Amino acid sequence: MGWVYLAIAIVSEVIGTLALKASNGFSHSVASTVCIVAYCIAFYFLSLVVKTVPVGVAYAVWSGAGIVLITSIAALWFKQIPDLAALIGIALIIAGVVVINVFSKSMSH
Structure with missing residues (x-):
């Protein structure tokens, strides 16, 4: 269940x-509420994850996937198109997460 969480x-x-982003500095109450609730849910489930998945692996996957998803959505919705340097950096983040998950023995329970 750790990976589902x-x-x-x-x-x-x-x-x-x-x-x-939509809250505009917490000046929009609905977006601000969604933000706070979503982060609470995220941290709650992350707390469940680290019971069974090594914290280094969990955090690497969590942050790496978040970066890739946010960058992709921002490019589509907000027209914040990453430049070549940003794309290379994201590729390196993905590569780092893969290396940790596939090759690192220090990240096991």
């Missing part, structure tokens, strides 16, 4: 971040 945490964090 991690997916829920990631999606919640992405929703929270999008709502944070």
Whole structure:
């Protein structure tokens, strides 16, 4: 269940971040409420994840997936198109998450 909980945490964090943008500095009450609730859900499920998944792996996947999803959604919705340097950086983040998950022995329970 750890990986299912991690997916829920990631999606919640992405929703929270999008709502944070829409809240306009917490000046819009609905978006602000969505932001706070989504982040609470994200951290709750992340707390469940780290019971069974090593914290380094969980955080690497959580933050890496969040970065990729937010960047992709921001490009589509907000027309915030990443430049080549940003794309290379994102590719390196993804590569780092893969290396941690596939090759690192220090990240096991």
